[in-house]
Amino acid sequence: MIEVSHLSKTFVKYEKEAGLWGLVKGFVNAKKILSHAVDDVSFTIQDGEVVGYIGANGAGKSTTIKMLTGILTPTSGHVKVNGIVPHENRVANAKNIGVVFGQRTQLWWDLPLVESFSILKEIYEVSDEDFKTRMALFNEILELDTFIKSPVRTLSLGQRMRADIAASLLHNPKVLYLDEPTIGLDVNAKHRMRDAIKTMNAQFKTTVILTTHDLDDIEELCSRILIIDQGKIIYDGSLQTIKDKYGSAKTILFTTKDKMIPEFDLASQLKVPHDFLKLSNHDNVLEVTFDRRQLSTAQVTQAVMSQIEVVDIEIQEVQIETIVGRIYQEGKV
């Protein structure tokens, strides 16, 4: 179980003015600026949960992960991971966790991949037997066989990430932190990564905390999401709730034969108030937006087609990307 309460991390930065004179001034007297990377964050995560931790760039995701892993010491507040305070007892905590930072590697750059695994085996004191079965499992899901003898620096990004996730799971950690594990990967590589995460979670009840900008990762893996903005948690709950709240709008695009679309009163025809519908047209495309809880697609389509001659219909649902983008912009849910 992960318990976080009133966690904050403040960094001190020194602002220097631009130009040579600014640098000289900064050398003597730099202006101190406090930046609140994580600001009074609280949450609890149960064993076996897969939680998506999302937020715009610089929102404080990585800083939170670094505090959970014990790399950074919080400015204030409390963290406990399976009863251990990570920054006070870093080594004990490290035995129970696996970490993937998508933009770095924990593998030995100049050595063949297989060497990295045998070094990690010693560091984490994995028994020969466990090592064998787990490597077999990783080979099956992540297909490491083809490049296991190559030096890590020669691997493609997709191969390296697959190797990195295997490395983070070698000691069968209770908690797995994934900081942008699919960054820069192609579609197939992403699928492989997600499969590995799913398998480990199902098989070993590994708790997973995942930060990502790819919302497909979230849709496929996470039952719960935390949204952070400017260091504060602005949402903690299921993805479905957010979808229901913001994703109820539906848009239908009707393409007509004629360039000119005749004016008609769709609301009165459907016997609903005018603000239930939003109509706009550009050239020969009529765009109708409505709330799917109040009207059905069939009703709207039928009503429109009875008025104008339609050659094509396109139905659009609100994308999760759009919703999250809007939440980031507004800074609240």
Place this chain on the structure above:
Amino acid sequence: MSLTFRLKDFFRRYLPFTRASFSVALMYRTHILLWIFSSILEIGMMMLVWVAVYKNSETGLLHGFALSDMLLYNILITMTFSLTRMNPLWDVAEDYYDGKIAMSLIKPINYKTQVFFQNLGGNLFSNVILTLPITIIFVFTNVLRNSGLILTPASLLLYVFSVIMGLLINFYANFIFAMLVFKTEATFGLFQLNEVIVRIFSGALIPLTFFPSWFRIFAEAMPYASVQYIPTLILMNRLEGNELLSKLALQAAWVIFLVIFTRWLWSRSLASLKVHGG
């Protein structure tokens, strides 16, 4: 029983770092060849300088060192330099700047110990390619017989013991500079400063007895004299009786002080550590 067991575990966990850095060193052959070349060049240059200096001396003796002593001193201190070679500053600074330190800190290992064993790989390597050949040349040619160096089992044993303490002192003294990188972010300046201090106080440039006495006393008390100077003098049988014991005690005192001080400073540095990137 349980102690040997724990020691075994300890080495099993950290020796892979030594092995890894040794293999990496092996991979960069050009780098190594250039490095050997520059080492030989340096010893050669220093010898030529001393030959010139002694040519202009009337007695043929400087501070109790004859020319042959001085040449021997140069070879031995270079060898001791190689045996006690530890340079964690570069490793730590590199880890810090590109944020790689995070990848070490997520593992259930002590970072200091990791860096130590990593450096040990480089150390072993430089000894295999530099110290070993020098020793072989010494033993199998008559250089040894002509040099006036008298090796006794006792002096060899004391030398090894002294070198191990020198290695530890060198590691910790350098690691303290490495931690200053976190605070000042001035790697290059720190590296230069460290280099100059080591060159002057370690006796690598000239034996410390050549300095004026006030400076000599100060320099001999510094940890840097304990790294190469004391072991070299031991091997040359220039320390005897109480002086020998007091020098060994000084080395031991530095080891203990530096271990404790580094531990204290490290826990403080870690608390205020910034991790760059991502």
